[in-house]
Amino acid sequence: MRTNIWLTRGLRTAAWLSASILLFILLFLIQESSPLIGEIGLGPFFQADGWYPQEGAFQLTPMLLGSLFVAGGAVLLATPLGIIAALFGQFYAPPALARLYRGLMELLAGVPSVVFGFWGLVVLVPWINRLAPPGASLLAGALVLALMILPLVALTADAALAAVPQQYLRGAAAMGLSRWGTIQRITLPVAMPGILSGVVLQTGRALGETMAVLMVCGNVVQIPSSWFEPVRTLTANIALEMSYAVDQHRTALFISGLLLLLLTITLVAVASHFRRMQHE
Amino acid sequence: MNDGQKLDSGITVLIWLVSIALVVLPLSMLWDVVREGLPHLSFNFIVDQPLDAGRSGGVGSLLISTFWILGVCLLTTIPIGLGCALYLSEFVIPHSQSEKLLGFSLDVLAGVPSIVFGLFGYAVFAIQLGLGFSILSGGLSLACMVLPLFIRTAEQALRTCPKGYRQAAIALNISHAGFISRILLPSASGGIAVAMIISIGRALAETAVLIFTAGYVTRMPGSVMDSGRSLSVHIYDLSMNVPGGQSNAAATALILVMMIVLINVLARYLSRRWQHVE
């Protein structure tokens, strides 16, 4: 096709502009964190005796694990359930119900995290509390986050499923494959890259979510030994303390942000590595 | 019935059950919001200014601020985001270093915590660029946050364009720009509408970014350079910071949810027109 050079340039600029936001954010975080890293190095953030920023102890490992566990739990819950919801909307529900169902998912995708968090705080946490105190826990966080990202996982999976060419499905029907057989052998494999791309995005969302997690996780800085124990995530750490932190404490909170970004970079790198392996 | 059929109907039942069960919890949550908020909802609540820290009065000025913030955000996100999505789906060489780097940056950007966008937006837009606490700062910071979500979702939609369309366009010697504007975009408009719906939902739901950038002022905004509190910030403040604000928080959440329904319907309608009317 004949290509207009200005069109290409314009679009390329838009693309690199979008991507450069990450660079700016990275630079911003490094600039804000560097004074403390320069002063005490990186070691203390993983070796210190707990997180007592007023006393100069900045241990971040438990919160790093907290972020991973909460987001990991949420994604492990939301991915299969979201795919099932998308399959339901695409193949099982009658068209009218499917439209309603999709509408509901879109609606839920726009409910503010505060509403999820507040509901978690006044309904879910007291409920878990009856089972195993204190209630505010890793489990509560993972559940609330799963509920939050589920509609988005379902919607992107739904779009990916809808994009599977009709010929494939007709071909499967001609071969006499059952509905589940078609889904399992043709639809899901074809739609998988799209579904996974949605899951990666939502993993990022789960890692980055602040307000809801802050309300239901209990925020105790410790490595949890069960799903019923409270944890603090790196994001909750920033949101809880940023408003009152000064000097080194404030800088340490920016390091929490930087660490979270590095964690995300690692996860995305691992994910894209697996995707490439799958392709080959 | 043979085993295959048994499995098939078993899975059908399972999928129905799980899908129905999935909406029970969120629906009960929404029901709580409706029960708490509906008695406080009235025409006056929608048009009045908030009084007594939001415990009385309405959300009129906040609705306007929210629309303006969303407007700034979308006017930034859609051109840049659609451009980037087109570049990724049409122009960049697959599996090249550029594609990998762009995709990688966007996926990481999607994982940056909203509170970091808030602090970043405050430092860059409010302080460095001198925009202060304003609807403009808020909308731009929000755009940074929803961009990756919009781009990745729109890109998926653009990639689903059937090969035949492209071959036909080549055969007819249509320019690339013409192909994009007359064939690719309309055929992907449904997916682009989904991308917009998801982005708008995310933008409307965001709190942490806006507290630090668009601000907390409840006065009716006079221009985009004024600070204006969004509905989501109001909900957060009323439920976590203002004792006795819970019912009005629920009423505000209800308004937000209704707005999202309206926007969804509108986006669907526009995308359908885009696809068929031409």
Add this chain to the structure above:
Amino acid sequence: MSTWGIRPFFIRHLLVGCMLLSGLWGCGPSTTEKLTLTGSSTIAPLASELAREFEARHPNVRVDVQTGGSSRGIADARSGVADIGMASRPLNGKEMDLFAHEIAYDGIALILNTENPVDQLTDQDIVAIYSGEIDNWRLLGGPDQAITVVNKAEGRSTLELFLKYFKLNNKQVKADIIIGDNQQGIKTVAGSPAAIGYVSIGTAEFEVSQNTAIKILGLGGIAATISSVKSGDFPLSRPLNLVTSGPPEGWSKKFIEFAQSDSVHSLVKNQFFIPVNAH
């Protein structure tokens, strides 16, 4: 599919959007004096109400209130980003170059769930609970339930005040739940029968009047009420401050004087705080 429909359609919508936005630029009010306050989320609702009242009295002044936390308020007051900072704590040693102006007081009380039969705790009991020496309500005459200790996040002034009063150090505190905002503390204790926490007295009194499942404990034999904080008898209280980088001048001075005046007492009380000069 006609070939030409798409472009006008798309461009039309884009144009409408641009027109709307440019319309917004134009209609700003003719600039008047502007006063910016930033800082403590505790003070922000009160300051917003003060600002509205102040604007009503001085129509040519606009007072913008932003939130974001006490340290932010102090930093912004120092850097000049804000005319006035808001801090829900006294200034610390490194901040003595700034000027703090008290506009209200706030007391801090311990709260329990209403299901808990315990309704009195000595200071020693509280120290023992928070340091983990007593971890079951049975030891204090309550049911056989593990105590859920609710503590505030590091840096918050209520935490500092609490630790100072009980001569505790945050490393000794064995918390089960750490909370941020005041309402989170109230909701947490209201939702878990075995919890103990500490929150603002005024808001706790309000929540009790709304039948929230919490009860307020006295401290050292003194009932935790707004009036005991007002009279100065209650031992745990903090000032809410407006902070300026120099001696206040101009509209800042007028606003601070207004915020400290007797005429705003009802506004202060409506936000469940205790007005200054009200002793």
